[in-house]
Amino acid sequence: MEQRRTRLAGFAVALALASLPTPAWAHAFGARYDLPLPLWLYLGGAGAAVALSFAVMAVVLKDRGAGAEEVRFDLLTLPGLGWLGGLAVLNIVRGLSLAVFALLLAAGFFGHPNPFKNIAPTFVWVVWWVGMAFVSALAGNLWDLLNPWKIAFTWGTRGAVPAPHPYPAWLGRWPAVVLFLIFAWTELISEQAEQPRLLAILILAYSTVTWAGMARYGRDTWLEHGEVFSVVFGLLARFAPSHGEAGEWWIRLPAVGLLCQHPVPVSGVCFVLLLLTSVTFDGILETPSWVDVRTWIAESQALRPALLALQDAGVNLIALIKTAVLVVLPAIFIAVFVLISKAIAWAGGGKVSTREVAGYFVLSLVPIAIAYHLSHYLSYLLIAGQNIIPLLSDPFGLDWDLFGTANYAVDIGVVNAKMVWYVAVTAIVTGHVLAVYIAHVMAVRVFASRAQALRSQIPMLILMVGYTMISLWILSQPIVT
Amino acid sequence: MTRNDVPKAMSRRHGLRAMAIVAGCAAGWVLAPGLAGAENRRTFGLEIRDGKVTAAENTIRVTEGEEVQIDWTTDKAVQLHLHGYDIEARAEPGRGVSMTFQAHTAGRFPIAAHGAAHGTVIYLEVYPR
Numbered sequence: 001m002e003q004r005r006t007r008l009a010g011f012a013v014a015l016a017l018a019s020l021p022t023p024a025w026a027h028a029f030g031a032r033y034d035l036p037l038p039l040w041l042y043l044g045g046a047g048a049a050v051a052l053s054f055a056v057m058a059v060v061l062k063d064r065g066a067g068a069e070e071v072r073f074d075l076l077t078l079p080g081l082g083w084l085g086g087l088a089v090l091n092i093v094r095g096l097s098l099a100v101f102a103l104l105l106a107a108g109f110f111g112h113p114n115p116f117k118n119i120a121p122t123f124v125w126v127v128w129w130v131g132m133a134f135v136s137a138l139a140g141n142l143w144d145l146l147n148p149w150k151i152a153f154t155w156g157t158r159g160a161v162p163a164p165h166p167y168p169a170w171l172g173r174w175p176a177v178v179l180f181l182i183f184a185w186t187e188l189i190s191e192q193a194e195q196p197r198l199l200a201i202l203i204l205a206y207s208t209v210t211w212a213g214m215a216r217y218g219r220d221t222w223l224e225h226g227e228v229f230s231v232v233f234g235l236l237a238r239f240a241p242s243h244g245e246a247g248e249w250w251i252r253l254p255a256v257g258l259l260c261q262h263p264v265p266v267s268g269v270c271f272v273l274l275l276l277t278s279v280t281f282d283g284i285l286e287t288p289s290w291v292d293v294r295t296w297i298a299e300s301q302a303l304r305p306a307l308l309a310l311q312d313a314g315v316n317l318i319a320l321i322k323t324a325v326l327v328v329l330p331a332i333f334i335a336v337f338v339l340i341s342k343a344i345a346w347a348g349g350g351k352v353s354t355r356e357v358a359g360y361f362v363l364s365l366v367p368i369a370i371a372y373h374l375s376h377y378l379s380y381l382l383i384a385g386q387n388i389i390p391l392l393s394d395p396f397g398l399d400w401d402l403f404g405t406a407n408y409a410v411d412i413g414v415v416n417a418k419m420v421w422y423v424a425v426t427a428i429v430t431g432h433v434l435a436v437y438i439a440h441v442m443a444v445r446v447f448a449s450r451a452q453a454l455r456s457q458i459p460m461l462i463l464m465v466g467y468t469m470i471s472l473w474i475l476s477q478p479i480v481t
Numbered sequence: 482m483t484r485n486d487v488p489k490a491m492s493r494r495h496g497l498r499a500m501a502i503v504a505g506c507a508a509g510w511v512l513a514p515g516l517a518g519a520e521n522r523r524t525f526g527l528e529i530r531d532g533k534v535t536a537a538e539n540t541i542r543v544t545e546g547e548e549v550q551i552d553w554t555t556d557k558a559v560q561l562h563l564h565g566y567d568i569e570a571r572a573e574p575g576r577g578v579s580m581t582f583q584a585h586t587a588g589r590f591p592i593a594a595h596g597a598a599h600g601t602v603i604y605l606e607v608y609p610r
Binding site for chain 1: 539540564565566585586587588589590591601604606607608609
């Protein structure tokens with residue numbers, strides 16, 4: 001009895017301790033967190049989102065949104081810009097990307113082991129993972145050009161690849177789903193992902209998987225189904241008002257890339273919902289409510305024996321709880337989405353199956369996730385991102401000063417707290433309105449009559465308003481880490 | 482004096498009066514923030530006991546521009562670090578320490594501790610004007 005109680009006390013302490021950030025990491029970035037959204041902005045944003053949803057419905061009723069994808073223009077046809085799409089320029093950019101990739105690997109293996117003296121962790125987690133997401137969502141599919149795995153494979157094999165195996169249809173996007181789960185776990189739950197050496201090892205491991213997949217199934221097939229970052233950034237890029245391909249750079253209306261002719265297959269639907277959930281999950285982990293849930297679990301009588309047994313077996317309980325949530329939350333979101341799809345299918349006349357409805361409408365949720373991601377990460381990108389400036393002068397932590405910026409001090413005032421609030425709420429409301437618009441245009445295309453299309457959108461509107469409310473709620477919570 | 486001189490004299494008096502008003506306003510505008518600043522000093526006394534701050538709430542709030550003074554007392558030696566502003570202080574039992582700074586940047590800043598306490602002991606929120 002006595003032993004049990006002390007062990008549980010130990011667990012409680014461990015629970016409390018493990019909830020705190022790794023000091024080195026937090027110190028590195030001169031941490032400034034966003035202030036919680038004031039109540040008037042939270043309510044105002046919510047009200048605006050709902051009110052504008054009805055305005056959108058009225059507009060689409062009149063206009064049908066037909067031909068929204070045809071409104072586009074190739075920037076490179078402008079005089080003086082054509083060279084940007086030329087092979088020479090593209091190959092120089094690709095070469096630079098590959099050089100950066102090599103630099104990161106070198107820094108990871110041979111550079112300073114301290115995460116904030118080494119260029120690899122800051123570049124990978126701030127500049128690339130957060131920055132490329134921003135770029136993809138706002139400027140388009142730049143990743144298609146920069147993807148080092150794609151470049152290395154293309155240049156490395158130069159066409160001397162044996163004929164690829166046909167890609168089994170049932171496999172769909174599931175490889176990307178599995179790899180994304182692993183990546184999200186690494187990013188959000190493992191405490192080691194900022195260690196330069198481990199990061200380099202992970203990059204190498206992922207490269208092996210990627211190149212093996214490309215060799216077996218063909219480069220482009222693997223990029224579409226299994227190269228998880230191409231799938232993620234490609235999905236975000238659908239939202240962007242610009243899109244590049246084959247020496248052309250199209251400017252188009254925002255979000256119209258999310259309109260689809262064919263329903264997204266089941267594995268794709270699961271991928272999208274998994275991505276969306278992980279974005280929200282990241283924010284939830286920083287709310288006081290999460291701390292309350294964790295405390296409740298730690299003090300729960302019912303779970304005590306199981307938790308103690310696991311702790312005895314050497315399991316890290318915090319990581320376990322977070323992992324459980326990482327898996328359960330998407331499952332819940334998928335279940336909710338299936339129910340909403342059923343409701344949409346029924347309200348829309350019953351001729352289109354639930355599976356097809358899910359496939360047609362899942363992409364319309366993406367703008368809400370992008371808006372939240374932008375709001376949540378704006379100051380992080382602008383403040384933590386400044387660390388790249390001194391690191392460029394001393395990438396390996398060897399006291400170099402290549403560009404004279406080695407002593408640059410991060411300016412935490414670079415983005416004003418009020419500006420962050422206004423950008424956040426504007427982004428969230430805009431994302432919501434675009435989401436509602438896309439869903440309505442899809443409904444008008446998928447369902448036979450306008451009346452059915454309109455009715456079918458009521459469940460969708462409920463889902464979207466709920467999702468937007470969750471985003472706003474998270475932003476109104478004080479950040480606790 | 483001609484009729485034209487009267488307006489000149491009047492206008493000179495008006496001019497001087499106007500200049501005095503403008504100078505007064507300018508002086509006020511320059512001095513006021515300083516005067517206001519002297520009155521806008523927020524002082525917090527925080528005690529660390531058993532590894533935690535004894536305050537009821539886990540956040541202290543000030544407004545941008547205010548002078549802030551945090552007086553720390555502790556039952557065991559602890560190293561404190563206010564993030565963002567990057568202010569360090571070491572408190573020991575019987576020897577309290579003060580963090581004094583101007584809250585020039587709005588945001589939410591954790592105050593982390595090493596030693597007797599661990600991790601974030603309290604948050605400082607600086608609200609924009």
